[in-house]
Amino acid sequence: MILKVQIDDQLLELNVPEAFIEQAEDFFARMDADMDQGWQVDREWVEQPDQMLRGQIAANKLFTALENEDHKLGRLMAGSSELTACSCRRRLQGHRTPT
Numbered sequence: 001m002i003l004k005v006q007i008d009d010q011l012l013e014l015n016v017p018e019a020f021i022e023q024a025e026d027f028f029a030r031m032d033a034d035m036d037q038g039w040q041v042d043r044e045w046v047e048q049p050d051q052m053l054r055g056q057i058a059a060n061k062l063f064t065a066l067e068n069e070d071h072k073l074g075r076l077m078a079g080s081s082e083l084t085a086c087s088c089r090r091r092l093q094g095h096r097t098p099t
Helices: 018-023 025-036 051-067 071-078
Strands: 002-007 010-015 039-041 044-046 085-087 092-097
Touching: 002 051, 010 071, 018 025, 025 051, 039 051, 051 071
Parallel strands: none
Antiparallel strands: 002 010, 002 092, 039 044, 085 092
16 A cells, blocks of 8 residues: 655655555554544543544654654554545645555
8 A cells, every 4th residue: 555645745655565554453453442532632632533533643643753753653654544534734644545
């Protein structure tokens, strides 16, 4: 899978192998379970994040991983099912492209 990420005027194409996504299923399940318990968004606690907010949370984690050059977390977040298509306040946009 190729995830195209646009940050301001920079376009990044992140290659995330399907095998990697399959191996990370436990990580994604834990992340979903955490979000099911509610999530702190800025100064507000959200009891039940909807699909759009979950995508924004995943996009924010991806953005932070890219900023910190945390390649492992970046690859995990790029493979997240929450990032089918979303945007967040940091102007990060993601679109899944089949490989």
